[in-house]
Amino acid sequence: MSEQNQSIPPVKKAAGRKKVELDPRLIAYKGVWVFIEHERGEVHSVSWELLGEGRKLADMLGVELAGVVMAAPGESGARFCQEAGFYGADLCYLIEDPVLSDYRNEPFTKGLTDLVNQYQPEILLLGATTLGRDLAGSVATTLQTGLTADCTGLTIDPENRSLAATRPTFGGSLLCTILTLNYRPQMATVRPRVMPTPIPAPDTHRTMRIIPHTLGMVETDIISKVLQFIPDNTQNKAQLPFADIIVAGGRGLKNADNFKLVWNLAKVLGAEVGASRPVVQAGWVDTDRQVGQSGKTVRPKLYIAAGISGAVQHRVGMEDSDVIIAINNDPNAPIFDFATYGIVGNAMQILPALTEAFRQNLAAARLAS
Amino acid sequence: MHIVVCIKQVPDSSQIRVHPVTNTIMRQGVPAIINPYDLLALEEALRLKDCIAGTTVTVLTMGPPQAEDALRKALSFGADHAILVTDRAFAGADTLATSYAIAAAIRQIEKKEPVDLVFAGKQTIDGDTAQVGPGVAKRLNLNLLTYVSKIASLDLDKREIIIHRRAEGGVQVIQTQIPCLITMLEGSNEMRFASMDNMFRAARHPLQIWNKDAAGIEDPAKIGLKGSPTVVSKVFAPHAKTIKAEQIDVERKTSKEIATAMLSKLFREHPKLHAEIAKLAG
Numbered sequence A: 001m002s003e004q005n006q007s008i009p010p011v012k013k014a015a016g017r018k019k020v021e022l023d024p025r026l027i028a029y030k031g032v033w034v035f036i037e038h039e040r041g042e043v044h045s046v047s048w049e050l051l052g053e054g055r056k057l058a059d060m061l062g063v064e065l066a067g068v069v070m071a072a073p074g075e076s077g078a079r080f081c082q083e084a085g086f087y088g089a090d091l092c093y094l095i096e097d098p099v100l101s102d103y104r105n106e107p108f109t110k111g112l113t114d115l116v117n118q119y120q121p122e123i124l125l126l127g128a129t130t131l132g133r134d135l136a137g138s139v140a141t142t143l144q145t146g147l148t149a150d151c152t153g154l155t156i157d158p159e160n161r162s163l164a165a166t167r168p169t170f171g172g173s174l175l176c177t178i179l180t181l182n183y184r185p186q187m188a189t190v191r192p193r194v195m196p197t198p199i200p201a202p203d204t205h206r207t208m209r210i211i212p213h214t215l216g217m218v219e220t221d222i223i224s225k226v227l228q229f230i231p232d233n234t235q236n237k238a239q240l241p242f243a244d245i246i247v248a249g250g251r252g253l254k255n256a257d258n259f260k261l262v263w264n265l266a267k268v269l270g271a272e273v274g275a276s277r278p279v280v281q282a283g284w285v286d287t288d289r290q291v292g293q294s295g296k297t298v299r300p301k302l303y304i305a306a307g308i309s310g311a312v313q314h315r316v317g318m319e320d321s322d323v324i325i326a327i328n329n330d331p332n333a334p335i336f337d338f339a340t341y342g343i344v345g346n347a348m349q350i351l352p353a354l355t356e357a358f359r360q361n362l363a364a365a366r367l368a369s
Numbered sequence B: 001m002h003i004v005v006c007i008k009q010v011p012d013s014s015q016i017r018v019h020p021v022t023n024t025i026m027r028q029g030v031p032a033i034i035n036p037y038d039l040l041a042l043e044e045a046l047r048l049k050d051c052i053a054g055t056t057v058t059v060l061t062m063g064p065p066q067a068e069d070a071l072r073k074a075l076s077f078g079a080d081h082a083i084l085v086t087d088r089a090f091a092g093a094d095t096l097a098t099s100y101a102i103a104a105a106i107r108q109i110e111k112k113e114p115v116d117l118v119f120a121g122k123q124t125i126d127g128d129t130a131q132v133g134p135g136v137a138k139r140l141n142l143n144l145l146t147y148v149s150k151i152a153s154l155d156l157d158k159r160e161i162i163i164h165r166r167a168e169g170g171v172q173v174i175q176t177q178i179p180c181l182i183t184m185l186e187g188s189n190e191m192r193f194a195s196m197d198n199m200f201r202a203a204r205h206p207l208q209i210w211n212k213d214a215a216g217i218e219d220p221a222k223i224g225l226k227g228s229p230t231v232v233s234k235v236f237a238p239h240a241k242t243i244k245a246e247q248i249d250v251e252r253k254t255s256k257e258i259a260t261a262m263l264s265k266l267f268r269e270h271p272k273l274h275a276e277i278a279k280l281a282g
């Protein structure tokens, strides 16, 4: 199924179409919207990240930033709207209806599509979560508009006042910037943790306007039924996206037994354990510990990478870490091109030594305090 | 039962290199493969064929003439029929234009034999947008089931299907009606090996090759570059600036000395990190 030429340069053609007069029917589309995703009483962090980004876009355009909340009554929809205000939204559209209690494609697509048709935003952003991707694809097709998925950068193209969405292509080997000309709204999804979380300002003097809307659908209209929801066991689940420290291991560790050295260091540091894809594929650790393009995006304060080459697909998931320490026995490993500190050496020896050094250092610090 | 599986031929992106000066993709010698996520879709379809007698599996791809290889590969795994939708007019299609063309082709397939299930890859490794599947479902008015990890039951008489799908924070068990469009979650199955018989059959099997008219495209303005709302304005290599890591001196040092040097450097240059770690380590 071909998005092929989105990624291979029809660059020249696009450049030829650079300045485009907006269809007069589309001029009415104004404002930046963020779909606010929530689950079990909490808003998904990606929605706040998007509001932070959406605020900048709205300010560049000189328009309002709106949140869209869809929830069942009793799911604190109004509270989510207020919170959205703290993160920069000027107003929120709120649809409350019992059929929205679990995510299902049909009612959410209808609700969001109807809102767009009625209130006409120029930009609509969603998180690239399982929910956001499912919904965005359906909404974009229904509205017959463009959608740029998994963006890593959003800005406004000054020439056309349009959204310039940058995304990795060819497995992260290249980036491309995509414009949606002459279709509205311009839609984009962004993966969690790619954008920084803005700091909420609860004492803002902004007055949050909530615009209620009705869904106009009843349960019997909907073919799909949610029979059951089996929550993930969060007890011993990896919480990589928000970890402050991550110790990660790669294929250079050779086997599952050596990978224990990674766990040992993580334990001393109170850190999460991450891994490159081959490690996950070999079954040394669970899938939810994979860092990278097809795994998690992380932005810890410290990322220690042992026996990881630093392939671009791994890099895109962790390069926003504040400090990166790389341990690799190959002085030419690509990871040394972007790590903060490099140690050329055998991870099987360096990891235990680091573990011991941290242990002693922390014990001394504890004694001192 | 009749199942259509949508696949795409992609360059093996793990082998793609970017030319350091021109920033263009160096495709020479990069093998073309079936998009790995599509293999999950195909395998799941073949498993249904294994357990439900009288099931046929049709693979459908849109792409250049060379995409024939991907179809033959799919046949060798056990698919029954293969259709290649190929036309210069499709070039430059983005996801919206792609889902338009694929939906049209599936309608065409339906004229011969009704379709009960459509499978598509969760996403492709060269585009990664994960939206062609949802787009096709919407256009054909199929119930959409994305990120499916398991087909729990399928009742052809009641035309009812129950699946498990990955949602944020858990797994949803969903019941819906067929026809529906399913995309599979990675790790939910593993592609079988091609049998000798199927390999021989695949080599000889006639493919159906459809141009845009045969694929039933009604509105040529909706396909290819013309039908694509999104345009690529710029392609560039990431990380133009590389900051070389500061190397810890390892010359004739023991691991212990190296570790100590690393720690003192780290905590000297990032004093806040020390407090942070002390807090986490408890």
Ligand SMILES: Cc1cc2nc3c(=O)[nH]c(=O)nc-3n(C[C@H](O)[C@H](O)[C@H](O)COP(=O)(O)OP(=O)(O)OC[C@H]3O[C@@H](n4cnc5c(N)ncnc54)[C@H](O)[C@@H]3O)c2cc1C
Residues within 6 Å of the ligand: A171, A249, A250, A251, A252, A253, A275, A276, A277, A278, A279, A290, A291, A292, A293, A294, A295, A296, A306, A307, A308, A309, A310, A311, A312, A313, A314, A317, A327, A328, A329, A330, A333, A345, A346, A347, A348, B012, B013, B014, B125
């Ligand atoms: C579509 C696609 C998506 C992908 N998504 C991801 C993803 O999300 N995450 C991901 O990580 N990868 C992903 N990959 C895979 C990626 O391209 C690389 O293959 C992978 O990251 C390599 O993992 P690695 O660094 O552990 O292994 P290798 O590349 O094999 O590197 C091992 C490293 O260990 C070093 N080493 C060996 N022995 C020692 C030793 N004794 N001590 C210290 N160092 C040693 C070697 O010098 C080498 O640098 C993806 C690929 C594709 C095509």
